[in-house]
Every structure is written in structure tokens, then in C-alpha cells.
Amino acid sequence: MSHFESTFHAQSFLLVHGQTAAIFRAKRHRISAISYRNAWADAFSLWNENAEEMTA
Numbered sequence: 578m579s580h581f582e583s584t585f586h587a588q589s590f591l592l593v594h595g596q597t598a599a600i601f602r603a604k605r606h607r608i609s610a611i612s613y614r615n616a617w618a619d620a621f622s623l624w625n626e627n628a629e630e631m632t633a
Contacts, residue, residue: 600624 581587600620608616 597624 581590600623601617
């Protein structure tokens with residue numbers, strides 16, 4: 578927290594980081610390599626779709 582200018586900046590960062598990290602955090606130890614790669618590809622596809630909507 579010492580690297581942020583205020584607690585508000587820290588909280589806003591952590592809010593966004595938590596939501597986006599959940600997209601990419603697959604339970605790797607519970608799935609096969611192929612399933613993990615597919616989940617990773619789906620996550621990036623979802624991320625790209627949302628990023629395009631934000632810029633449009």
C-alpha cells in the first residue's frame with residue numbers, strides 16, 4: 578500500500594485487479610494441459626472482446 582498515493586487509489590486498483598485476475602486464474606492442477614490451454618485462450622478472447630467494446 579505504500580506505493581499508492583492514497584488508500585482510494587489502492588482500493589480502486591485492487592478492485593479491478595481482482596476482477597481481471599479471476600478471468601485468467603484457472604485451476605491448473607485440476608485440469609489437463611489441453612483444457613488449460615483452451616481456458617487460457619477463452620480468457621484472452623473474452624478480454625479482447627471487452628477491450629474492443631471499451632474502445633468503441
